[in-house]
Amino acid sequence: MAQNNLEDRIRDYGNAAHMLQNSQVGPYVFPVAPQYTNWIEEVRAWRNGAVLLNQSYHMTDLYVRGPDTVKLLERVGVNSFKGFGRNKAKQLICCNHDGYVIGDVILLGLEDDEVLLIGRPPVSHWVAYQAEISGLDVTTELDVRSLETPDKPRKLYRFEVQGPDALKILEEVNEGGPLTTKFFNMGEITVAGCKARTLSHGMGGAQGLELWGPYEEGEKVMARLLEAGQKYGILRAGARAYSTAAMESGWIPSPLPAIYSGDRMKGYREWLPANGFEATASVGGSFQPDNVEDYYLTPWDLDYGRVIRFDHDFIGREALEKMADRPHRVKVTLVWDREDVLKIFAGMMEEFPAPKLMELPAGHYAAHPYDQVLLNGEMVGISTYPVYSANERAWISLAMVRGDLAEQGTRLSVLWGEKDGGTDKPHVEEHRQMEVGAEVHPWPIHEASRKQYRAQT
Amino acid sequence: MAQNNLEDRIRDYGNAAHMLQNSQVGPYVFPVAPQYTNWIEEVRAWRNGAVLLNQSYHMTDLYVRGPDTVKLLERVGVNSFKGFGRNKAKQLICCNHDGYVIGDVILLGLEDDEVLLIGRPPVSHWVAYQAEISGLDVTTELDVRSLETPDKPRKLYRFEVQGPDALKILEEVNEGGPLTTKFFNMGEITVAGCKARTLSHGMGGAQGLELWGPYEEGEKVMARLLEAGQKYGILRAGARAYSTAAMESGWIPSPLPAIYSGDRMKGYREWLPANGFEATASVGGSFQPDNVEDYYLTPWDLDYGRVIRFDHDFIGREALEKMADRPHRVKVTLVWDREDVLKIFAGMMEEFPAPKLMELPAGHYAAHPYDQVLLNGEMVGISTYPVYSANERAWISLAMVRGDLAEQGTRLSVLWGEKDGGTDKPHVEEHRQMEVGAEVHPWPIHEASRKQYRAQT
Numbered sequence: 001m002a003q004n005n006l007e008d009r010i011r012d013y014g015n016a017a018h019m020l021q022n023s024q025v026g027p028y029v030f031p032v033a034p035q036y037t038n039w040i041e042e043v044r045a046w047r048n049g050a051v052l053l054n055q056s057y058h059m060t061d062l063y064v065r066g067p068d069t070v071k072l073l074e075r076v077g078v079n080s081f082k083g084f085g086r087n088k089a090k091q092l093i094c095c096n097h098d099g100y101v102i103g104d105v106i107l108l109g110l111e112d113d114e115v116l117l118i119g120r121p122p123v124s125h126w127v128a129y130q131a132e133i134s135g136l137d138v139t140t141e142l143d144v145r146s147l148e149t150p151d152k153p154r155k156l157y158r159f160e161v162q163g164p165d166a167l168k169i170l171e172e173v174n175e176g177g178p179l180t181t182k183f184f185n186m187g188e189i190t191v192a193g194c195k196a197r198t199l200s201h202g203m204g205g206a207q208g209l210e211l212w213g214p215y216e217e218g219e220k221v222m223a224r225l226l227e228a229g230q231k232y233g234i235l236r237a238g239a240r241a242y243s244t245a246a247m248e249s250g251w252i253p254s255p256l257p258a259i260y261s262g263d264r265m266k267g268y269r270e271w272l273p274a275n276g277f278e279a280t281a282s283v284g285g286s287f288q289p290d291n292v293e294d295y296y297l298t299p300w301d302l303d304y305g306r307v308i309r310f311d312h313d314f315i316g317r318e319a320l321e322k323m324a325d326r327p328h329r330v331k332v333t334l335v336w337d338r339e340d341v342l343k344i345f346a347g348m349m350e351e352f353p354a355p356k357l358m359e360l361p362a363g364h365y366a367a368h369p370y371d372q373v374l375l376n377g378e379m380v381g382i383s384t385y386p387v388y389s390a391n392e393r394a395w396i397s398l399a400m401v402r403g404d405l406a407e408q409g410t411r412l413s414v415l416w417g418e419k420d421g422g423t424d425k426p427h428v429e430e431h432r433q434m435e436v437g438a439e440v441h442p443w444p445i446h447e448a449s450r451k452q453y454r455a456q457t
Numbered sequence: 458m459a460q461n462n463l464e465d466r467i468r469d470y471g472n473a474a475h476m477l478q479n480s481q482v483g484p485y486v487f488p489v490a491p492q493y494t495n496w497i498e499e500v501r502a503w504r505n506g507a508v509l510l511n512q513s514y515h516m517t518d519l520y521v522r523g524p525d526t527v528k529l530l531e532r533v534g535v536n537s538f539k540g541f542g543r544n545k546a547k548q549l550i551c552c553n554h555d556g557y558v559i560g561d562v563i564l565l566g567l568e569d570d571e572v573l574l575i576g577r578p579p580v581s582h583w584v585a586y587q588a589e590i591s592g593l594d595v596t597t598e599l600d601v602r603s604l605e606t607p608d609k610p611r612k613l614y615r616f617e618v619q620g621p622d623a624l625k626i627l628e629e630v631n632e633g634g635p636l637t638t639k640f641f642n643m644g645e646i647t648v649a650g651c652k653a654r655t656l657s658h659g660m661g662g663a664q665g666l667e668l669w670g671p672y673e674e675g676e677k678v679m680a681r682l683l684e685a686g687q688k689y690g691i692l693r694a695g696a697r698a699y700s701t702a703a704m705e706s707g708w709i710p711s712p713l714p715a716i717y718s719g720d721r722m723k724g725y726r727e728w729l730p731a732n733g734f735e736a737t738a739s740v741g742g743s744f745q746p747d748n749v750e751d752y753y754l755t756p757w758d759l760d761y762g763r764v765i766r767f768d769h770d771f772i773g774r775e776a777l778e779k780m781a782d783r784p785h786r787v788k789v790t791l792v793w794d795r796e797d798v799l800k801i802f803a804g805m806m807e808e809f810p811a812p813k814l815m816e817l818p819a820g821h822y823a824a825h826p827y828d829q830v831l832l833n834g835e836m837v838g839i840s841t842y843p844v845y846s847a848n849e850r851a852w853i854s855l856a857m858v859r860g861d862l863a864e865q866g867t868r869l870s871v872l873w874g875e876k877d878g879g880t881d882k883p884h885v886e887e888h889r890q891m892e893v894g895a896e897v898h899p900w901p902i903h904e905a906s907r908k909q910y911r912a913q914t
Contacts, residue, residue: 040814040886338806345802349795349850357497360817393806429497 006259006279007269016260016292020368022424023282028120028254028367030239031057031145039361042241043390047204047446050165050234052225053242055158055210056218060145062105062117062124064131066138069113076130077107078299078320080309085112087186089199093304094123096265099319100258100296102126104304108186108199118158121145121277122257129271130315157218161225162208165232170209172228181207192217192224203249204391205446243362244387250333250443252384252398256283256368258296282425284366286415286433287382295370300328301382301400303443330406333445334373334383334414336395337437344416344434356417356431361388363395365428372415373399374435380405383414383438392445401440410440463716463736464726473717473749477825479881480739485577485711485824487696488514488602496818499698500847504661504903507622507691509682510699512615512667513675518600519562519574519581525593526570533587534564535756535777537766542569544643546656550761551580553722556776557715557753559583561761565643565656575615578602578734579714586728587772614675618682619665622689627666629685638664649674649681660706661848662903700819701844707760707790707900709841709855713740713825715753739882741823743872743890744839752827757785758839758857760900787863790902791830791840791871793852794894801873801891813874813888818845820852822885829872830856831892837862840871840895849902858897867897 003009013019032054035042045051064072074081078093092107103126105119117124121144128140143155161170170179173191180187180200187198194217199210213221226234237245246253257278259265272278289295299305299320305328308320347354356365363386373381381401388395397414405412417433460466470476489511492499502508521529531538535550549564560583562576574581578601585597600612618627627636630648637644637657644655651674656667670678683691694702703710714735716722729735746752756762756777762785765777804811813822820843830838838858845852854871862869874890 035884037883038886044809338803341806342799342803346795346799348845348847349798349852352501352847352850357817360814388805390805390809393809395806426494427492429495 003274005270005274006272006276007266009274009279010260010269015290017283017288017290017295020256020260020281020283020292021288023280023366024426025280025282025367026425026427027282027362027365030242032242033238034240035238036236039238039240040390042235042237043244043361045233045235046163046237046245047391048164050161050163050169050229050232051237051241052222052229052234053160053162053237053245054222055160056154056156056215058145059118060121060124061143061155062127063114063141063143064117064127064138065114065141066136067113068136068138069115072127072131072134072136072138073107073115074312075134075136075314076127078304078308078314078316080311082311085109089184089186091304091307092117092123093299093307094126095299095316095320096258096262097315097319098258098262099298099316099323101255101299101302101304102257102259103255104302106199120253122259125272125276125278126257126259126268129268133267154215156212157215157221158210158212159218159222159225160208160210161229162203162206164204164206165229165234166206166208169225169229169232169234173224179209181209192220194221196221203245240361244389247333247385247387247396247398248389248391248444248446250331250398250445252302252331254368254384255297255302256281256295256370258293260292281368282366283368283370284364284418284423284425284428285369285371286418287370287372287379288419288423295368297400298323298328301331303331327403329381329400330403331398331400331443332406333441333443334397334399334412334438335392335441335445336386336397336414337439338394340434340436341395344436353421353430353432355434356422357429358386358388358395361390363387366425371397373401374413374415375405380412386414389445396445397438398443406440408441411437412440413437460731462727462731463729463733464723466731466736467717467726472747474740474745474747474752477713477717477738477740477749478745480737480823481883482737482739482824483882483884484739484819484822487699489699490695491697492695493693496695496697497847499692499694500701500818502690502692502694503620503702504848505621507618507620507626507686507689508694508698509679509686509691510617510619510694510702511679512617513611513613513672515602516575517578517581517602518612519584520571520598520600521574521584521588521595522571522598523593523595524570525595526572529584529588529591529593529595530564530572531769532591532593532771533584534771535761535765535773537768539768542566546641546643548761548764549574549580550756550764551583552756552773552777553715553719554772554776555715555719556755556773556780558712558756558759558761559714559716560712561759563656577710579716582729582733582735583714583716583725586725590724611672613669614672614678615667615669616675616679616682617665617667618686619660619663621661621663622686622691623663623665626682626686626689626691630681636666638666649677651678653678660702697818701846704790704842704844704853704855705846705848705901705903707788707855707902709759709788711825711841712754712759713738713752713827715750717749738825739823740825740827741821741875741880741882741885742826742828743875744827744829744836745876745880752825754857755780755785758788760788784860786838786857787860788855788857788900789863790898790900791854791856791869791895792849792898792902793843793854793871794896795851797891797893798852801893810878810887810889812891813879814886815843815845815852818847820844823882828854830858831870831872832862837869843871846902853902854895855900863897865898868894869897870894
């Protein structure tokens with residue numbers, strides 16, 4: 001039978017979990033240069049100097065417009081939308097009917113009746129679908145990330161200027177309007193004669209800003225930022241530096257969207273194409289369940305329990321109300337044991353097959369990395385995205401662990417690599433599994449970031 | 458003053474060695490995908506299965522045509538050209554007037570009066586220049602590698618099929634003519650209805666073939682090779698696998714061309730552009746002389762002494778005749794000590810700055826990597842191109858060492874990293890130097906390659 005949609009594809013494969021585990025598509029790629037100078041100094045720049053991150057390409061943008069825009073957000077979002085409107089921003093969390101996470105995106109209130117959702121594709125697709133079936137008075141416009149349509153220019157440029165010297169540079173280039181620097185508030189500045197809208201948030205414990213405007217103006221704005229940044233030694237962050245930023249910040253970019261099972265999601269799976277992001281996405285790592293639902297995460301797993309508000313009706317509300325008082329996993333940073341990390345690299349110099357090699361600086365090998373966290377051989381959590389942090393001078397990952405194991409200093413381990421030599425993902429070399437010791441730390445791992453991220457004034 | 462040529466650029470910088478050491482251009486890049494599956498299996502394929510290497514893009518091609526073609530070759534080449542003509546191939550070695558190496562290329566006799574030179578740019582440029590000033594009856598045509606002109610298609614596709622299963626695949630696809638498999642002999646086959654010319658040489662101890670034809674036919678030929686190769690599990694080698702092939706084979710790809718000094722080369726430097734390959738090339742590593750001539754290599758350093766023939770007049774002949782009986786360095790493979798390699802990787806997890814990080818699988822960080830080889834703190838040779846060989850399960854480099862130190866098992870060390878925290882090359886992170894123990898081995902390191910490479914029958 002022809003595969004017209006995701007539902008067909010799963011039917012033909014026979015098992016959604018196995019389909020994802022053996023996908024032929026590799027990890028999520030940042031479509032910018034791997035490094036502009038060298039990735040180590042670029043990573044260090046957001047903690048010690050200034051860095052420019054070009055976000056114009058790697059995310060999917062969805063515009064929602066119309067009088068029912070906020071109604072649609074209320075339908076799909078666990079967040080409260082009281083007082084939401086122009087120049088307000090949020091991290092929007094969407095769940096399925098059973099309360100499991102479909103994904104999260106940055107939500108920008110462009111106007112009172114126009115919002116922009118920025119993130120990986122699953123939430124944009126889900127919201128566009130809900131707009132279509134809801135009968136609400138909204139229109140949507142999808143601006144697909146450049147990886148999928150490299151020849152189509154984006155609508156917006158989006159840059160981030162971060163690091164302890166970021167505000168000095170931004171003040172220097174700003175030709176009008178106050179710099180809005182309160183956490184996740186939006187503002188407007190003028191750079192090189194171009195009006196740009198801004199979102200305030202920081203990296204590495206310092207204040208920073210995201211700014212955007214029409215794509216055509218991006219070159220001019222970037223030139224001005226780099227020119228003003230020169231005396232602060234500003235560096236551009238390439239894809240490799242970028243790939244470690246989220247883990248230092250404590251953001252898990254890639255919950256597998258909870259859409260692959262269940263009758264209530266069947267209509268959506270039939271709406272999604274057979275070759276889209278969700279259908280070809282790969283899952284990698286030692287957590288290899290046969291039931292795709294075992295991958296699903298709750299908002300609490302991802303530390304989004306704090307944004308759920310039962311002040312409106314939304315998809316998943318009933319299920320989340322039931323879950324609310326149950327025990328939840330806790331999100332933590334794991335710092336991998338130096339000696340065990342070296343055993344992985346030593347494997348290069350031992351007989352083949354060796355432990356799964358970790359690429360520098362990002363060791364994961366699938367769009368959705370899921371490794372088992374173990375305590376005395378028993379699975380007590382899930383670890384995602386092992387990366388090397390050139391600031392922390394350590395390999396770290398973000399994990400969701402049993403609540404009683406979240407205390408700093410708790411000793412756990414990560415089961416590294418896939419069973420039986422590895423799955424059929426072509427970019428995974430034959431390897432053997434090994435246990436890597438790890439220590440629990442809070443997130444974000446950097447003391448300064450943890451204390452100051454939401455305290456920006 | 459305006460910089461019109463290489464000579465101007467050196468004059469303005471003031472010191473050629475320092476100019477090259479602080480170049481803003483990174484290592485030589487292979488303009489093909491980093492990996493098609495994963496680089497570890499791709500490297501293993503040329504020793505254990507079959508691999509297709511696409512050489513259509515990364516080399517510079519120079520065509521020389523006309524009745525005086527062989528006369529021009531005799532003028533520039535240290536090799537003998539007795540019996541050279543159609544379907545003969547050679548590794549052509551060119552020296553400057555003082556007998557120092559400008560470079561080497563593969564020379565293919567397309568017709569008796571038409572040859573093709575394939576390699577890094579320096580030899581092609583030098584031969585084109587000599588053609589121009591010699592007054593000989595030849596014309597030249599430069600087909601520049603794709604990295605420099607990505608939008609201009611090449612004239613030829615060139616593929617290499619290698620590995621123990623290569624000949625089985627080639628026999629299967631060959632629709633006409635015998636497979637010529639004698640080392641460095643040329644032949645002609647037909648694949649997918651397309652005539653292709655061939656050059657016989659192997660990798661990893663097995664017989665293989667290079668084949669080429671009009672660029673437009675490449676897609677069809679590759680499709681057929683991959684189709685026939687499927688049952689042998691043929692893999693395509695990406696840029697990362699590729700970057701380790703030369704070191705396993707014992708070929709030093711990057712002698713710095715001996716053109717940056719001397720009155721007799723001044724005319725050539727004025728002929729070369731101010732922004733070409735030679736002018737922007739980078740040198741990296743712990744060998745950091747102030748005099749650019751200290752980088753220059755003799756044919757014996759590179760083990761090309763064996764091809765010098767004083768049976769014709771050529772540039773550098775007089776100087777080489779004088780050098781011939783002096784003691785020469787000997788080319789060897791160095792196998793880096795496992796424990797010291799791990800200290801480099803451990804540096805990631807120590808205070809910044811750490812030892813110079815080695816990227817996987819190629820650790821060098823300049824177009825021309827030159828590291829000091831030490832014995833008890835005294836420099837006794839030069840090491841180039843540290844790479845990880847997934848076949849040898851070791852980090853190796855090719856080195857040129859004092860003749861009495863070339864015996865297998867000799868213990869030496871490599872000074873890894875640049876002095877004083879590193880040069881100004883932007884892709885070099887601040888680092889500290891360290892000594893890495895190494896053991897001398899022959900080249901090519903693989904027993905089978907060493908014995909069989911020239912024995913192909």
